[in-house]
Amino acid sequence: MIEMTNAPIDYHALTESVRSSQSGAVVLFLGTVREMTEGRRTVALEYEGYPQMAEAKLAELESQARSRWPIDQVGIIHRLGHLELGDISVAIAVSCPHRKQAFEAGQFLIDELKVSVPIWKREIWDDGTTEWVHPS
Amino acid sequence: MIEMTNAPIDYHALTESVRSSQSGAVVLFLGTVREMTEGRRTVALEYEGYPQMAEAKLAELESQARSRWPIDQVGIIHRLGHLELGDISVAIAVSCPHRKQAFEAGQFLIDELKVSVPIWKREIWDDGTTEWVHPS
Amino acid sequence: MLHIKLFAKAREVVGTPVVEIPWSEGQTVLQLKRALVEKHPGLQPMISRLLVAVNNDYAADDSMIQPGDEVACFPPVSGG
Amino acid sequence: MLHIKLFAKAREVVGTPVVEIPWSEGQTVLQLKRALVEKHPGLQPMISRLLVAVNNDYAADDSMIQPGDEVACFPPVSGG
Numbered sequence: 001m002i003e004m005t006n007a008p009i010d011y012h013a014l015t016e017s018v019r020s021s022q023s024g025a026v027v028l029f030l031g032t033v034r035e036m037t038e039g040r041r042t043v044a045l046e047y048e049g050y051p052q053m054a055e056a057k058l059a060e061l062e063s064q065a066r067s068r069w070p071i072d073q074v075g076i077i078h079r080l081g082h083l084e085l086g087d088i089s090v091a092i093a094v095s096c097p098h099r100k101q102a103f104e105a106g107q108f109l110i111d112e113l114k115v116s117v118p119i120w121k122r123e124i125w126d127d128g129t130t131e132w133v134h135p136s
Numbered sequence: 137m138i139e140m141t142n143a144p145i146d147y148h149a150l151t152e153s154v155r156s157s158q159s160g161a162v163v164l165f166l167g168t169v170r171e172m173t174e175g176r177r178t179v180a181l182e183y184e185g186y187p188q189m190a191e192a193k194l195a196e197l198e199s200q201a202r203s204r205w206p207i208d209q210v211g212i213i214h215r216l217g218h219l220e221l222g223d224i225s226v227a228i229a230v231s232c233p234h235r236k237q238a239f240e241a242g243q244f245l246i247d248e249l250k251v252s253v254p255i256w257k258r259e260i261w262d263d264g265t266t267e268w269v270h271p272s
Numbered sequence: 273m274l275h276i277k278l279f280a281k282a283r284e285v286v287g288t289p290v291v292e293i294p295w296s297e298g299q300t301v302l303q304l305k306r307a308l309v310e311k312h313p314g315l316q317p318m319i320s321r322l323l324v325a326v327n328n329d330y331a332a333d334d335s336m337i338q339p340g341d342e343v344a345c346f347p348p349v350s351g352g
Numbered sequence: 353m354l355h356i357k358l359f360a361k362a363r364e365v366v367g368t369p370v371v372e373i374p375w376s377e378g379q380t381v382l383q384l385k386r387a388l389v390e391k392h393p394g395l396q397p398m399i400s401r402l403l404v405a406v407n408n409d410y411a412a413d414d415s416m417i418q419p420g421d422e423v424a425c426f427p428p429v430s431g432g
Contacts, residue, residue: 011151012148015147015164015166019166019168019222020168020222021168021169021170021171021221021222022170022171022172023168023170024167024168024169024170025165025166025167025168026164026165026166026168027163027164027165027166027242028151028162028163028164028165028166029161029162029163029235029238029239030151030155030161030162030163030164031160031161031235031352032155032156032157032159032160032161032162032231033157033160034157034158034159034160034233035157035158036158047351048279048280048283049279049351050277050279050325050344050346052328052342053325053328053329053344054351056328056329057328078351078352085157086155086156086157089351089352090351090352095168097170099165099167099243099246100243102165103165103239103242103243106163106239107235107236107239110235110352113351113352114349114350114351114352115349116330116349117349117351118279118325118344118346118349118351119349119350119351119352120279120280120281120346120347120349120350120351121350121351122280132280132281132284132347132350133350134347134348134350135348135349135350167432183431184359184360184363185359185431186357186359186405186424186426188408188422189405189408189409189424190431192408192409193408214431214432225431225432226431226432246432249431249432250429250430250431250432251429252410252429253429253431254359254405254424254426254429254431255429255430255431255432256359256360256361256426256427256429256430256431257430257431258360268360268361268364268427268430269430270427270428270430271428271429271430
């Protein structure tokens, strides 16, 4: 399951969708809106995406991950729009026979998502200013 | 939250309990009952624990993890008793400011749990035999 | 005419999510970037970082763009 | 008397979750293991792998056990 959505992410349903008796390990990653970044206070984030290309790029990442690890099921949901502190911006769930594979595949997927999937975020700071985030 | 339980694990509540606006990353690990192990078919697992010592050892592991990573919240639940295929035997949730920390801490906790926490499992194979699992 | 979707800061500085650029066969991504900046000088400060996607894939400066291609232009991504 | 909790295969071969061993000050984990095997020969095949915990922590063979200690004996763990 690969999805871009404006609605809150139901990571419980996502996790259930990857569980399987063929897998001994499930890893779920959630990215959430953090208040403090290098001493500055965020009040909200705005995510903008290019959904059609984002879904294509996520499907490519899934293929790459499947070629490297014996993945059973994988699900990725990225939220777009206005997010408040603590909200979930991205959820990635992966199931594999063994735990090391699931951890590695999950980390690969979120690392690569941040590099290649066309989604952008804008910080809304507590002083009222906004700023497009540059990748680090 | 550290808990040993005979009831099904509510990993959704566990995950919610570690979410926080101070953290940008949550990693959840689920261990689930896998059907096939080296060509043999499992029909169920029985987990036995020494709950008092297990909770003490898990609290130690939490302290060790907190000394290595800037963990915000952590929760660990291990189930005991009779588990069917696909059931969740263990859930570990951890929140950290950044994702790499959360992945590393989550993997450390499950790796060490398997080494030092007094819990034992017995395979019930599809030929009706049972076998205490030796650590690999 | 080529319709170019803009995203994030590129969309913001141009002020619209889609722009049109006159186009003919045999032109490259680099020529598109130059045409965009000429028409929308607000993009000039970010031109070295601008990315172009053609048919949902990243395209290098020397890639050709055909008139019917799906084209988008945007800064480096920052999702997750 | 020392009450020793047994778990997993150790419990299974002995047939009961708690056993009693006569005990006095100044004896070690190794002496406990030998006393257990003497009383319950079914433990003999696994003695080299048996672990002893005293007051909820793993104890080495040369650790002393006091009469009031909480003591458990079990094979290597396999949870998760």
